[in-house]
Amino acid sequence: MNRLAEHPLQILDAKDLTAFMDALAAGFDLQVPLVAGDATRFGPYRKDAPCDFSQTPPAHPAKTLLLPNPEVLFRYTKDAGGRITLSEDPLDADLRVALGVRACDVRAFEALDAVFLRRGRVDTAYQARRDSLCILGMGCVAPSPLCFCDRMGSHPFDTHGMDALIIPLTGGWVLEALTERGRKVLETAASLLRAASAEEKRQVAALRTKGRERKSGAPVDFEVLAGTVAASYKDPFWETLATRCLGCGICTFVCPVCSCFTLEDTGKTLSGGRQRAWDSCMFPAFTREASGHNPREGMDRRLKQRFFHKFSYSIENGEPPGCVGCGRCVEKCPAAIDIREIVDFFSAEAPDV
Ligand code: SF4
Numbered sequence: 001m002n003r004l005a006e007h008p009l010q011i012l013d014a015k016d017l018t019a020f021m022d023a024l025a026a027g028f029d030l031q032v033p034l035v036a037g038d039a040t041r042f043g044p045y046r047k048d049a050p051c052d053f054s055q056t057p058p059a060h061p062a063k064t065l066l067l068p069n070p071e072v073l074f075r076y077t078k079d080a081g082g083r084i085t086l087s088e089d090p091l092d093a094d095l096r097v098a099l100g101v102r103a104c105d106v107r108a109f110e111a112l113d114a115v116f117l118r119r120g121r122v123d124t125a126y127q128a129r130r131d132s133l134c135i136l137g138m139g140c141v142a143p144s145p146l147c148f149c150d151r152m153g154s155h156p157f158d159t160h161g162m163d164a165l166i167i168p169l170t171g172g173w174v175l176e177a178l179t180e181r182g183r184k185v186l187e188t189a190a191s192l193l194r195a196a197s198a199e200e201k202r203q204v205a206a207l208r209t210k211g212r213e214r215k216s217g218a219p220v221d222f223e224v225l226a227g228t229v230a231a232s233y234k235d236p237f238w239e240t241l242a243t244r245c246l247g248c249g250i251c252t253f254v255c256p257v258c259s260c261f262t263l264e265d266t267g268k269t270l271s272g273g274r275q276r277a278w279d280s281c282m283f284p285a286f287t288r289e290a291s292g293h294n295p296r297e298g299m300d301r302r303l304k305q306r307f308f309h310k311f312s313y314s315i316e317n318g319e320p321p322g323c324v325g326c327g328r329c330v331e332k333c334p335a336a337i338d339i340r341e342i343v344d345f346f347s348a349e350a351p352d353v
């Protein structure tokens with residue numbers, strides 16, 4: 001029996017972290033949270049580029065692994081004879097390994113799947129990236145006080161959708177393979193790992209229990225929330241909220257679930273392409289029609305769209321809710337609009353039964 005199968009909990013000592021990432025990067029396209037100013041953003045591992053696994057969660061959502069911004073959809077060239085040739089970039093087929101993805105971001109991938117893989121059509125580029133992604137997730141030992149994943153049906157050590165779970169301990173990491181793919185990836189660095197001691201296993205069990213018992217507030221009843229939000233279209237709540245919202249779109253760009261995009265044509269007469277770029281339903285131009293009419297001219301309508309989509313339409317359509325409780329929008333909104341208060345407001349509107 002191989003070592004990882006015999007001892008599921010393996011320890012990587014802190015001194016071996018760089019060697020561990022080198023070993024993974026030698027075999028796979030390794031993606032890690034790279035330092036970008038005072039934030040982190042997933043990108044390809046390089047020895048000379050600092051990474052930081054301490055942000056819970058990383059400031060930029062891991063949806064960048066599945067939805068590059070921008071993403072070229074096709075390219076064109078026109079030769080001297082006027083013949084136009086279209087081409088697409090090859091699909092990602094080689095295994096990519098994402099190290100340190102948090103449970104909230106992995107949950108958010110399922111909401112993105114609903115948009116890009118279901119609804120009667122498949123986005124092949126998204127599917128290729130999704131299928132080729134091995135997720136070495138990371139538990140949140142010290143979740144941000146703004147995080148409320150536990151209210152949204154998850155918890156800081158949720159392993160749902162991961163190929164392996166990493167739990168930071170003092171002096172190193174505990175690694176546990178959860179799928180065959182995760183085990184094969186970890187085996188490439190097996191010489192750097194050792195079986196967890198009884199004391200380390202006890203620490204892991206204690207952390208997991210604490211994470212599972214985290215209670216940042218009352219669990220959200222999505223069926224109830226979907227109903228009260230759906231019934232709120234004429235509620236003055238939205239106009240009041242609109243007096244505060246700046247329409248900056250930050251909330252949607254940091255959100256791991258939001259997936260609005262626009263199409264842009266770039267290039268010149270002889271060559272160019274069409275690309276998909278992130279957009280935001282909070283921008284007035286997002287729904288402006290060619291005639292100039294805009295069905296969501298007012299900020300209140302755009303706010304309704306954002307929250308109705310997250311908590312009403314998604315549930316009605318049998319899709320995952322549009323919020324995983326990562327807390328990023330709470331932290332970044334310049335107008336201090338707190339989605340937890342919106343959830344609480346509409347959850348409290350539920351009729352007593
Ligand atoms: S970040 Fe805040 S102010 Fe900006 S669009 Fe979102 S809710 Fe409005």
Ligand code: SF4
Pocket residue numbers: 251254255256257258322323324325326327328329330339
């Ligand atoms: S709506 Fe806010 S808290 Fe919810 S997943 Fe998006 S960024 Fe995170």
